[in-house]
Amino acid sequence: MNTRRLAVAAAAALVLGLGATACSSDAGNGGGAGSPGTAGTATTAGGATAGAPKVSGSVTVFAAASLKESFTELGKKFEAANPGAKVTFNFAGSSALAASINSGAPADVFAAASPATMKTVTDAGGATGAPKTFVKNTLAIAVPKGNPRHVTGLADLTAPGVKVALCAKEVPCGAAALTALKAAGVALTPVTLEQDVKGALTKVELGEVDASLVYRTDVKADAAKIDGVEFPEAAQAVNDYPIAALAKAPNKDGAAAFVAYVQSPEAQQVLTAAGFQAP
Incomplete structure (x- = not known):
């Protein structure tokens, strides 16, 4: 009788031991928050996804x-x-x-x-x-440092002797400039038409023109070399x-x-x- 009881007790201990091992394995591999397939992915700077190539x-x-x-x-x-x-x-x-x-x-x-x-x-x-x-983006008037021609708006660009650079009409900054000038009722003849906004800005930097219509972002980026003049009609030509x-x-x-x-x-x-x- 004692022998039978000892055998039953030993079998029960063995079952309990196996169950504890299985639970430990599940917690480490499948059921935890960090297990594959259950954790969320995190996006890092530059568009990369954590854990992904x-x-x-x-x-x-x-x-x-x-x-x-x-x-x-x-x-x-x-x-x-x-x-x-x-x-x-x-x-x-x-x-x-x-x-x-x-x-x-x-x-x-x-x-x-x-x-x-x-x-x-x-x-x-x-x-x-x-x-x-x-x-x-919106436009601004770029002028040389100190604004020697005292430009305060688009109408001032038509003053005698004022030389203006614009972007070509096929370029977005040129199309926006024409829209703004039309909104202001201003007609002017530029001395040069540039193929991109940086070209129009460079004309001011070099002192080849008195003003140019460029983007506000370009005025800000080049603030050490030129000044910028805001004008209300820019709101009519947002790109x-x-x-x-x-x-x-x-x-x-x-x-x-x-x-x-x-x-x-x-x-x-x-x-x-x-x-x-x-x-």
Whole structure:
């Protein structure tokens, strides 16, 4: 009788021991918050997802000239978050960039200074998905330091002897300038038409003109060399900036990641600090 009781007790102890081992195994491998398949994913700076392979390879971005300073900074931040990636930029007038893309130039992302220039790419089937507006921008009058011609508004640009530089009408900054001038009822003849906003700004820097119509962001970026004059009609010529991954992107993953990053809170802080407006 005693022998039977000892055998039953030993069997019960063995079952309890196996159960404790199983519970310990479940807690460590399947049932905890850190187990695979149950934990949430976290997004880090640069659009990378924690625990997922980061973007690698070259990411070529065609971007409007007015984005040069802010996008250069964003490119560095994106690379820091994705050590295997290298962002290469082509900054120029949006219309010229769109023409290059439609002609087959290899690029992953297009960021334009107006919906009209982006439309030339989307109409040709060159974009993946619908472009997203990521910032807005308005115009200002750039003048030499000290504003020697005492320009206070658009009407002053028609004063005798005042030389003005504008962007060409095909370029978003040129189209916006014409809209603003029309809203103000001002007609003027520029001494030069530039192919991008940086060209128009450089004319002021070099003292070749007395004023130019550029973006507020360009005035802010170049504040050490020029002054800016705000004018009310700028509110009639606000430019939306759309961005899109391109259909023939050599690095599709990189393109998608960069487009997503530009719309992230971190990137938006950089852009608004540069003078852009939130979309």
